[in-house]
Amino acid sequence: MSDGQMTNLGEGLPKTKEENQKLRKEVQLWNHFYQFHSEAIIITDKDLNILSLNGRASKLYQQLGQVDRPRNLKDFFSSISSELVKFQVKKLLQHGYSFDKWTTFLQAAHPLEIELFAAADGKEDGEPEKFIYMLMVRDGTLLPSSIGNQNLYTDLINGISHSIVIHDGKGTILDINEAFANLMVKERYELLGKNFLELMTEESAHAFAESLGDLRTSKRCKGFFYVEMEGVEIQYQYKASYNLHSGLYYTIFSAVQKPVMSHASAHLIEEISALMEEAIIIVQKNGQIIHINEKASVLFGYPKSEIFQSHLSDLLGDEWVSVLKHTEGYSKVEINNNWPDGIVNELEISTKPIKGSGYLLLVGKPAVAAKKHDDGLLLQQDKFRGIFDGTFDGILIWREDGRIIDVNEPASDIIGLPHDRLIGQTFQDIFDLDPNQKKHLQRHLSLMAKNTQHNFVCELTCKNGQTKQLDFLSRPDIVNGVHLTVFRDITDKLKMEEQLKKSDTLNVVGELAAGIAHEIRNPMTALKGFIQLLEGSMKGEYDNYFQVITSELQRIETIITDFLILAKPQAVSYQIKQVNTVLSETLDLLSAQAAMLNIQFDIKYGELPLVHCEANQLKQVFINLIKNAIEAMPDGGIIEVSTELFFDNHILVSIQDHGIGIPKSVLKKLGEPFYTTKEKGTGLGLMVTYKIIEEHEGWIEVNSKEGEGTLFQLYLPIFHENA
Numbered sequence: 001m002s003d004g005q006m007t008n009l010g011e012g013l014p015k016t017k018e019e020n021q022k023l024r025k026e027v028q029l030w031n032h033f034y035q036f037h038s039e040a041i042i043i044t045d046k047d048l049n050i051l052s053l054n055g056r057a058s059k060l061y062q063q064l065g066q067v068d069r070p071r072n073l074k075d076f077f078s079s080i081s082s083e084l085v086k087f088q089v090k091k092l093l094q095h096g097y098s099f100d101k102w103t104t105f106l107q108a109a110h111p112l113e114i115e116l117f118a119a120a121d122g123k124e125d126g127e128p129e130k131f132i133y134m135l136m137v138r139d140g141t142l143l144p145s146s147i148g149n150q151n152l153y154t155d156l157i158n159g160i161s162h163s164i165v166i167h168d169g170k171g172t173i174l175d176i177n178e179a180f181a182n183l184m185v186k187e188r189y190e191l192l193g194k195n196f197l198e199l200m201t202e203e204s205a206h207a208f209a210e211s212l213g214d215l216r217t218s219k220r221c222k223g224f225f226y227v228e229m230e231g232v233e234i235q236y237q238y239k240a241s242y243n244l245h246s247g248l249y250y251t252i253f254s255a256v257q258k259p260v261m262s263h264a265s266a267h268l269i270e271e272i273s274a275l276m277e278e279a280i281i282i283v284q285k286n287g288q289i290i291h292i293n294e295k296a297s298v299l300f301g302y303p304k305s306e307i308f309q310s311h312l313s314d315l316l317g318d319e320w321v322s323v324l325k326h327t328e329g330y331s332k333v334e335i336n337n338n339w340p341d342g343i344v345n346e347l348e349i350s351t352k353p354i355k356g357s358g359y360l361l362l363v364g365k366p367a368v369a370a371k372k373h374d375d376g377l378l379l380q381q382d383k384f385r386g387i388f389d390g391t392f393d394g395i396l397i398w399r400e401d402g403r404i405i406d407v408n409e410p411a412s413d414i415i416g417l418p419h420d421r422l423i424g425q426t427f428q429d430i431f432d433l434d435p436n437q438k439k440h441l442q443r444h445l446s447l448m449a450k451n452t453q454h455n456f457v458c459e460l461t462c463k464n465g466q467t468k469q470l471d472f473l474s475r476p477d478i479v480n481g482v483h484l485t486v487f488r489d490i491t492d493k494l495k496m497e498e499q500l501k502k503s504d505t506l507n508v509v510g511e512l513a514a515g516i517a518h519e520i521r522n523p524m525t526a527l528k529g530f531i532q533l534l535e536g537s538m539k540g541e542y543d544n545y546f547q548v549i550t551s552e553l554q555r556i557e558t559i560i561t562d563f564l565i566l567a568k569p570q571a572v573s574y575q576i577k578q579v580n581t582v583l584s585e586t587l588d589l590l591s592a593q594a595a596m597l598n599i600q601f602d603i604k605y606g607e608l609p610l611v612h613c614e615a616n617q618l619k620q621v622f623i624n625l626i627k628n629a630i631e632a633m634p635d636g637g638i639i640e641v642s643t644e645l646f647f648d649n650h651i652l653v654s655i656q657d658h659g660i661g662i663p664k665s666v667l668k669k670l671g672e673p674f675y676t677t678k679e680k681g682t683g684l685g686l687m688v689t690y691k692i693i694e695e696h697e698g699w700i701e702v703n704s705k706e707g708e709g710t711l712f713q714l715y716l717p718i719f720h721e722n723a
């Protein structure tokens with residue numbers, strides 16, 4: 001590593017004299033470690049071009065029979081595939097580190113296995129700028145690395161000032177570094193085997209465990225948790241990662257703020273509490289009093305100097321236990337308190353933790369006064385909470401900076417995240433937004449601020465991966481600086497509206513179909529008769545014309561037949577049939593056409609019960625779908641046709657082609673009348689297909705990917721004698 005690269009380690013850090021000296025020592029230490037370590041260490045860019053390598057890496061390259069300077073990591077490996085390299089880099093980008101075994105050869109073609117440990121080094125929320133590779137040779141004929149590898153691991157984790165814990169998915173500690181042992185004021189062996197989550201507060205442990213579960217599908221996991229030490233909560237910022245090969249979790253963390261009240265904070269609290277009408281007491285979780293105001297002295301009947309820095313039990317007697325019984329959230333209790341002169345006062349004490357400080361805020365007032373003060377608000381609060389929790393719509397309450405301060409249960413269900421994972425997040429945090437969606441959301445919030453409220457509908461992807469159509473209505477300043485957003489999931493509603501539109505179109509087409517079809521069929525019969533007479537009397541040069549006329553008349557007759565299928569009502573005769581038989585007869589009809597186009601059928605019939613159906617209509621469905629599949633494969637190929645029992649009450653018919661596929665925008669319009677992508681199509685084939693299956697009380701599902709093919713799945717109910 002060059003001096004310039006080592007100097008970059010100090011970028012962005014404070015530059016006090018003591019910190020500069022400390023940084024210089026760390027740079028010297030890491031430079032010495034890098035240059036003289038017994039393992040080969042190589043630093044590359046994202047394309048594996050070598051930026052720097054230590055002396056051991058240079059020696060390894062020479063012993064591999066190379067004389068020039070290596071330019072790329074792949075120069076160390078004589079027969080490595082590009083696919084393997086891409087896979088290794090993909091793992092590195094996803095998890096932040098990787099561990100692999102690659103093979104290279106000595107000069108005498110002796111195979112040599114090298115273990116690669118790699119770590120990404122770069123931007124925290126972007127693509128890494130550099131990769132650090134460690135090459136560990138497992139063949140003793142070249143480099144003694146087994147001891148060096150263990151030394152490197154020990155040097156690496158113990159040389160980092162942040163605390164590191166290696167644990168399993170349940171939180172059991174498997175290894176730690178010296179920084180974590182010092183933090184816990186314990187020896188390493190005393191902590192191994194302990195549960196990491198037990199060191200956190202209950203709320204933090206629950207949230208941290210949920211984050212670990214998300215690590216299997218995400219690149220990294222980071223956040224905050226609280227550790228209670230000697231009755232004081234300390235906030236830590238962490239970053240965790242998951243090793244796919246070992247199944248272990250690696251958590252690095254450091255203290256965000258120490259539970260020490262600064263002089264400025266103490267002064268601010270003094271000023272605020274002096275203005276309060278209620279008695280204010282700030283205590284540690286063990287009950288030690290660290291601050292009171294004058295109102296507290298009056299309420300409890302003791303001089304302020306006697307209360308300050310005493311224990312809560314000195315003030316409240318045995319009642320102090322009930323006051324501090326619930327320290328994780330807001331609580332309120334009524335107690336009887338004895339004044340020094342023996343008078344018993346009924347008091348109301350509200351308790352709330354001061355987040356991130358390890359302290360509790362106690363607000364006290366006479367119970368009678370409290371009741372009088374609260375009577376006017378109680379009904380309003382109950383009504384608001386009842387509406388907030390009881391509505392079917394999602395409700396978000398958020399501050400001016402965009403961070404959420406409260407959500408109701410429907411909002412949590414729609415977004416797909418628990419309540420505690422939503423608090424403190426922004427809209428950008430709780431949805432996976434593309435640039436266009438961000439633009440629409442920002443416009444919505446901007447118009448809300450200008451117009452006192454604004455409504456908009458947008459398709460958003462929730463954190464659980466589901467894409468939903470959400471209808472938002474936002475109002476600013478329901479309380480000064482606090483805004484309200486009400487939203488609902490209208491995905492099913494929009495789908496229903498789309499189905500109603502299709503249904504209306506079908507009804508109109510159905511009503512028109514019978515009349516139009518019969519009106520056209522009558523003159524069509526006359527035309528066909530006269531064409532046949534003319535064809536018999538005018539042989540020779542007009543034969544081609546007659547063939548074209550006859551072909552087009554047949555096409556018109558096919559369209560008329562499709563129209564008649566859409567007409568209501570229809571006189572059809574349902575019979576008990578075997579779908580395998582109907583499908584087999586259909587495939588026999590189309591096999592000649594398929595063979596001409598170099599298409600084969602891969603058929604798999606399952607053992608099926610009988611169905612109640614109109615066989616000719618089912619044949620029409622199968623013909624439409626298989627013809628579409630054939631036309632989608634102009635270069636030939638295989639069409640897979642299969643039947644199987646779907647649970648105990650339906651059969652499933654699958655028709656899979658490997659053709660050009662259907663674009664996503666077209667999939668939504670399948671089955672609409674007169675919609676087609678074919679040059680000579682009418683758009684009635686699939687419409688008729690959907691209608692027939694619907695009349696058989698079944699349904700159709702379509703999956704398609706452009707360039708890979710389309711799968712039609714038909715579900716039909718089986719026949720029950722008692723039905």
